[in-house]
Amino acid sequence: xxxxxxxxxxxxxxxxxxxxxxxxxxxxxxxxxxxxxxxxxxxxxxxxxxxxxxxxxxxxxxxxxxxxxxxxxxxxxxxxxxxxxxxxxxxxxxxxxxxxxxxxxxxxxxxxxxxxxxxxxxxxxxxxxxxxxxxxxxxxxxxxxxxxxxxxxxxxxxxxxxxxxxxxxxxxxxxxxxxxxxxxxxxxxxxx
Amino acid sequence: xxxxxxxxxxxxxxxxxxxxxxxxxxxxxxxxxxxxxxxxxxxxxxxxxxxxxxxxxxxxxxxxxxxxxxxxxxxxxxxxxxxxxxxxxxxxxxxxxxxxxxxxxxxxxxxxxxxxxxxxxxxxxxxxxxxxxxxxxxxxxxxxxxxxxxxxxxxxxxxxxxxxxxxxx
Numbered sequence: 001x002x003x004x005x006x007x008x009x010x011x012x013x014x015x016x017x018x019x020x021x022x023x024x025x026x027x028x029x030x031x032x033x034x035x036x037x038x039x040x041x042x043x044x045x046x047x048x049x050x051x052x053x054x055x056x057x058x059x060x061x062x063x064x065x066x067x068x069x070x071x072x073x074x075x076x077x078x079x080x081x082x083x084x085x086x087x088x089x090x091x092x093x094x095x096x097x098x099x100x101x102x103x104x105x106x107x108x109x110x111x112x113x114x115x116x117x118x119x120x121x122x123x124x125x126x127x128x129x130x131x132x133x134x135x136x137x138x139x140x141x142x143x144x145x146x147x148x149x150x151x152x153x154x155x156x157x158x159x160x161x162x163x164x165x166x167x168x169x170x171x172x173x174x175x176x177x178x179x180x181x182x183x184x185x186x187x188x189x190x191x192x
Numbered sequence: 193x194x195x196x197x198x199x200x201x202x203x204x205x206x207x208x209x210x211x212x213x214x215x216x217x218x219x220x221x222x223x224x225x226x227x228x229x230x231x232x233x234x235x236x237x238x239x240x241x242x243x244x245x246x247x248x249x250x251x252x253x254x255x256x257x258x259x260x261x262x263x264x265x266x267x268x269x270x271x272x273x274x275x276x277x278x279x280x281x282x283x284x285x286x287x288x289x290x291x292x293x294x295x296x297x298x299x300x301x302x303x304x305x306x307x308x309x310x311x312x313x314x315x316x317x318x319x320x321x322x323x324x325x326x327x328x329x330x331x332x333x334x335x336x337x338x339x340x341x342x343x344x345x346x347x348x349x350x351x352x353x354x355x356x357x358x359x360x361x
Binding site for chain 1: 207208211215217239242243245246247248249250252253255256258259262263265266269270273277
């Protein structure tokens with residue numbers, strides 16, 4: 001992440017601290033997508049992910065008075081998001097809320113079969129791959145899952161993931177190595 | 193460092209370098225070094241190929257669109273939280289006391305302190321009928337003035353010569 005971006009985010013947050021709601025709207029516009037998508041991939045339920053993302057931004061806003069630009073804004077933001085997601089998973093709420101994978105693929109297939117388009121077979125293969133990926137991610141321990149999602153989709157460096165998860169950089173490397181080992185075992189056959 | 197002299201990341205416990213290579217997170221120089229090593233090392237090659245497959249599979253996981261009402265719902269939550277925050281701030285001590293978080297002893301101390309303060313203020317400025325005070329004072333002054341006037345008149349009367357004395361004069 002560019003230094004200019006970091007400074008810009010911190011500057012915006014400092015303005016929010018001074019009561020500038022417009023700056024908060026700018027930060028929301030910029031990070032709404034990454035936070036919701038991260039939470040969705042963690043929780044595997046879009047509605048719950050959006051609710052938790054709102055909680056993340058609500059906490060950011062309510063903590064504005066105490067904000068100090070000591071760390072990257074994204075580190076702080078994703079630390080809040082990770083805590084909420086990990087707590088949600090720990091409490092077992094995600095199991096009740098999580099949309100059934102079979103249900104989802106079933107609905108998807110029905111939609112595609114009903115349309116009788118030329119790419120039904122391709123679509124089914126794609127849907128099947130998608131379900132496998134979701135299952136593989138879902139089966140990872142929560143902390144490994146969080147590390148993979150930040151590494152893959154947010155392109156965070158090991159040091160930043162370590163700061164978000166509040167552990168050492170070597171612990172993050174170990175988490176990621178084990179996580180990808182598991183994913184390779186489950187997903188390597190998808191090649192080609 | 194040439195790829196020939198470079199130690200194998202898997203052998204040297206630096207598998208994270210391979211992960212970073214597959215994630216295209218290394219700089220150009222290091223990417224080239226790893227690339228050359230991977231081409232020569234069967235173990236690293238296998239891992240890199242599998243990792244690239246995983247990476248490509250994860251790329252296919254598209255994110256779902258966010259609800260149109262996301263921002264409105266968020267700002268409504270912020271407004272509600274701000275309102276409840278102000279109310280909570282004002283009523284926190286009372287709620288804590290009612291919830292039993294604050295015991296009777298501190299409440300009793302506060303009560304005694306308030307009572308002492310009120311008594312102190314009262315003793316310093318004892319309540320008087322404010323409207324009556326000037327009237328009473330004026331009446332007292334008038335009475336005193338009248339008494340003095342009477343005394344003066346009496347003195348003058350005593351000083352005045354009687355009728356016999358006037359005849360003699």
